[in-house]
Amino acid sequence: MTATAHTEIYRRLKGSLAPVRFPAAHLWRARMQVAFKRKLPLLLLFVPPWISGVVFSFVVYSKFTLEQGLGSPIPGMGGAGPAGSMAGALAGQLIQVHDQIVIFTYVSRVFALLAIAWFGAGLVCEDQRAGAHLLYFSRPLSRLDYFFGHFLTIASFGAMVTVGPVLLIGLVAVFSSPDYAFLFEKWDVLLGSLGYASLNVLVLSMIALGISSLASRKSYALAGVFAFILGSDSLGAMLAGTQGDRDWSMLGVLMNLRRLADWMMNANQSRFDWNPWYSLAIVLGLAALGGLLVARRLRRLEVVA
Numbered sequence: 001m002t003a004t005a006h007t008e009i010y011r012r013l014k015g016s017l018a019p020v021r022f023p024a025a026h027l028w029r030a031r032m033q034v035a036f037k038r039k040l041p042l043l044l045l046f047v048p049p050w051i052s053g054v055v056f057s058f059v060v061y062s063k064f065t066l067e068q069g070l071g072s073p074i075p076g077m078g079g080a081g082p083a084g085s086m087a088g089a090l091a092g093q094l095i096q097v098h099d100q101i102v103i104f105t106y107v108s109r110v111f112a113l114l115a116i117a118w119f120g121a122g123l124v125c126e127d128q129r130a131g132a133h134l135l136y137f138s139r140p141l142s143r144l145d146y147f148f149g150h151f152l153t154i155a156s157f158g159a160m161v162t163v164g165p166v167l168l169i170g171l172v173a174v175f176s177s178p179d180y181a182f183l184f185e186k187w188d189v190l191l192g193s194l195g196y197a198s199l200n201v202l203v204l205s206m207i208a209l210g211i212s213s214l215a216s217r218k219s220y221a222l223a224g225v226f227a228f229i230l231g232s233d234s235l236g237a238m239l240a241g242t243q244g245d246r247d248w249s250m251l252g253v254l255m256n257l258r259r260l261a262d263w264m265m266n267a268n269q270s271r272f273d274w275n276p277w278y279s280l281a282i283v284l285g286l287a288a289l290g291g292l293l294v295a296r297r298l299r300r301l302e303v304v305a
Contacts, residue, residue, distance in 0.1 A: 023141050027149030032156065035119055045118060046161060049111040053165025056104045057172040060097050064176040094182060097173050098189050099268060104169060105196055105261045109254050111161040112200050117225040120154030120208040122218025124297060129217065143298040147209075154208060158201035166197045192264035199264075200257055203283045204229075207253070210290025213297035229253045247274050256282050 036042065126132075137146070170190045173182045183190070208225050215221035233252030240248040249255040249272060256279035261267070263276035 024145040024148035024152065027141070027146065028152040028156070031123070031149065031153040035153070035157070041118055045111075045115045045157075049108065049115075049161040049165055052104065052107060052111075053168050056100055056165075057169050060100055060169055060173045061176045063096050063100075064173075064178070064182075094177070094185055095268065097177075097182060098186055098265075101166070101169055101173070101189060101193055102261065102265050102267045104166065105193060105265065106258060108162045108166065108197065109200060109257055109261075112158045112204055113225075113229060113254070115161045116154055116158045116201070116204045116208050117222055119157040120150075120205060121212050121215075121221035121225050123150045123154065124209060124212040124294065125215045125221050126218050128297075128301060137301065143295070146298060147294060150209060151205060154205045155201050158205055159197070162197040162200055163194065166193045170194070189265050192266065196257075196261050196264045199260065199283070203253070203257065203287045206287035206290035208290075210293035213294045246272055250274060250278060250282060253283065253286065 170193060173186075174180055174190070177183070207229065208221075211224040211228065212218075212221040215224055233254050236249040236251035236255055239251065240246050250259075255272070259270070259272045259274065259276055259279040260283070262270035262272070263279075
């Protein structure tokens with residue numbers, strides 16, 4: 001019995017391999033697939049913000065539909081005739097809807113913190129602990145691609161609980177208002193709410209990635225994220241209460257985000273009165289610091305790989 005080799009199935013490759021396009025997107029897709037396999041965290045972290053978004057959307061819808069044609073409840077304040085009364089009622093409805101959107105952005109800070117901390121706190125440290133970075137950087141994958149792949153992962157989960165519900169409430173407000181009045185009268189609120197939600201996700205994601213690059217386990221990184229963000233807010237609130245000056249609240253990450261929310265959406269009443277540019281500089285500085293920590297850790301990981 002003789003052995004034969006079927007050489008016709010072994011063919012030399014002609015040409016060259018095409019370069020991998022957007023390697024960060026492949027890493028992001030793989031991370032998202034792994035995260036979506038665990039249903040319980042998704043259920044606990046995604047259902048409450050979307051339920052809140054639906055509730056706020058119903059409130060916004062009721063402001064425009066159930067209260068149309070009621071006019072001003074104060075005699076003489078609705079203008080002359082039914083037209084003035086309807087205009088005054090519409091103006092009041094726009095202000096109330098504006099306030100509802102601002103209130104929801106306050107709530108969304110907590111939802112974003114929970115989702116980003118859970119899904120993003122262990123991205124870098126768990127790769128190092130399992131040795132997955134050796135595989136990533138030998139593919140090859142650059143440090144920038146590695147960073148963007150993880151940042152897109154953590155930002156995606158943050159956007160799902162902040163940008164998504166805010167967009168839903170804004171669309172309901174636009175299509176429920178008479179002749180799309182909310183779009184023409186309060187377009188700055190719509191842009192401000194989306195811009196603030198994006199800024200919120202950016203800042204919290206960079207802080208979580210920075211802390212993850214310093215920790216050795218996900219549990220340590222998770223505790224570090226909550227300790228840093230909530231601890232800074234507690235410290236700022238304590239100093240503001242003891243010193244009698246609310247400017248001490250600028251020490252808190254969430255307090256600065258709330259100040260930016262009031263500023264970017266032209267809130268009718270703001271709890272804080274310091275210059276919002278200070279808050280913008282603080283949160284962007286924290287985001288930059290988180291990026292520097294990640295870059296420092298990835299430089300070491302790439303050398304080892």
